[in-house]
Amino acid sequence: MMVSSPFGGGRPAGPPRLPTPPTGWPIGSYGTYQEAQRAVDFLAESEFAVTDVTIVGVDLMLVERVIGRLTLGRVLGAGAMSGAWFGLFAGLLLGFFVNQGFALQLLTGLVLGVLSGLLFAGISYRASRGRRDFSSASQLVAGRYDVLCQPRSAEQGRELLSKLALKPPPATA
Structure with a gap:
């Protein structure tokens, strides 16, 4: 499907280019992204129109996990390694x-x-x-993940996900 613009040409339909709020009706809510992903996978396996579905993280949090203490030695070691890679690249170009x-x-x-x-x-x-x-690693996580669906197929999506809720969760490795 092509969407045309008033200036001619067109661009493929798909996710909006600018940040926009999600649309649709909630058909499921899950505690983890993995559970929401499992729900959408189930919808896809049931030949549901998954292009009508959006996973939305709600109650976002920035979580910064501390990895370790920074010392002058660690900082200098990382700087030396970073500089070595750049230096090898520059030396390779010079050599050519x-x-x-x-x-x-x-x-x-x-x-x-x-x-x-x-x-x-x-x-x-x-x-x-x-x-x-x-040193730390930051991660954006949500308090819950809602699965939204366009109104035209939301009821069918809800029915399918109610069947998924009756299945036992898969064993985790």
């Missing part, structure tokens, strides 16, 4: 375009990359003055 000493160009790039990685990592660590001496 300079007609002499491919290995020397590669080694020069590596050494300069490690040194610059150490320098920039050390400066940024010292500039933070101990305000954030830990």
Whole structure:
């Protein structure tokens, strides 16, 4: 299906390009994303029009899990590794375009990359003055996941999901 614009041409129908609130009627609500995904999988297996379905995370939370303590040694090590990769890439490019000493160009790039990685990592660590001496990973999670469906097929979707509710949940590994 193509959607045309007043300026000519067209673009394929699909998710909106700009952030827009979801539409549809709720046909199920689940505590985890995995359960909501299982419900949509069940609808798909039942040959339901899943293009009418949207999974919506409600009550969003940003969860930051602390991975470990940052020390100057860890920061410098990560900076050296990051610089080494960039230096190898730069040395590889130099080696291709300079007609002499491919290995020397590669080694020069590596050494300069490690040194610059150490320098920039050390400066940024010292500039933070101990305000954030830990590393973490952030995740956006929801309190619940609602499955919405367009009104034209919401009743059929509700009926199918009521059948799924009667099945025992799959064994987790």
